[in-house]
Amino acid sequence: MELREDDPLALERQLCFALYAASRALTGLYREFLGDLGLTYPQYLVMLALWEHGTLTVKGLSRILRLDSGTLSPLLRRLEASGLLTRTRSATDERVVEIAPTRRGADLRERALDLPGRVVRAAGLDPERLADLRQALGELTASVEAAADRRPCTGAHPTTPNPQGSSPEP
């Protein structure tokens, strides 16, 4: 039997679980309000980025939201199907896809304007404490991402050992 006070693996002691639980809880509260707009939470984040920056490339969205193309591609396809944005190949660089809000997508912003306030009020949160918390989370994210960048353990090797044209299995 372990001493509960010294257990380094106690669930309540894990910052990672506190983050995981808080993020899911807040996302869940947002989900109730977002249902009216016909958006999921990640779709809402994409629209936030578009409302703030106007047209963006997939790469730009990926950098802002920290999501890769495997997540963004189908998500953007669904938002295009919803008529909230358009996806067009860039004329100057055929690799790039430009994501632009449609009129309907831009108009949706007004219906989202009071959403953060409503969520904060519903949960009875103190705006000042939230600002501090947001600040601390930003620093945490920066530290963790810097650490992840420093360790390319699982990262792709710059020199791939199998150039697929050389000797494929016949």
Added chain:
Amino acid sequence: MELREDDPLALERQLCFALYAASRALTGLYREFLGDLGLTYPQYLVMLALWEHGTLTVKGLSRILRLDSGTLSPLLRRLEASGLLTRTRSATDERVVEIAPTRRGADLRERALDLPGRVVRAAGLDPERLADLRQALGELTASVEAAADRRPCTGAHPTTPNPQGSSPEP
């Protein structure tokens, strides 16, 4: 053109996005270490709960981790397939499924003991600040969950108005 300083929808101002980004970043850092143990991050959380409490029911795990049976059922099936836990119907109540760590599952704990410390060190985080942050996140989660409980919008009514045997829509 909006005044950036007054935009209530600015992405960098959203606590929800700060939480979402921080949670994914930290989970990603854990993932690198968890690969050695053959665990995903949610599977690691289940093992943490089992190491701390011993045998638990699915309901108990659901309460601790805030995950429903739709998430837990397949996750626990995979952990059983990995040989880390067993799922057995309770003898006294045939509805209940007891989740117990196997010998291999219990032994895995030792290999996880230094994991939180390694993650904190890799990210260069200050343990004291982490404790404060964890505390603040706990309070936030409690507030948000209380708010979600107060609004049974999508939630199931305590008195469901359609007992499915009475008059289904023909």
Added chain:
DNA sequence: CACCAAAGGATTGCGCACAATCTTTTTATC
């Protein structure tokens, strides 16, 4: 006992996340 609501899990379906791979286009480099 019959009946009926509630509880505990499992299943189904959908939408993320993320790793790995692939295709197309661009850009160096020779």
Added chain:
DNA sequence: GATAAAAAGATTGTGCGCAATCCTTTGGTG
């Protein structure tokens, strides 16, 4: 100008999260 490396997205496959539904068992209530 041919060729290789890199960049930008898309695709595939796996594993969550979560809503909705279903099934079985249990606990009343008449």
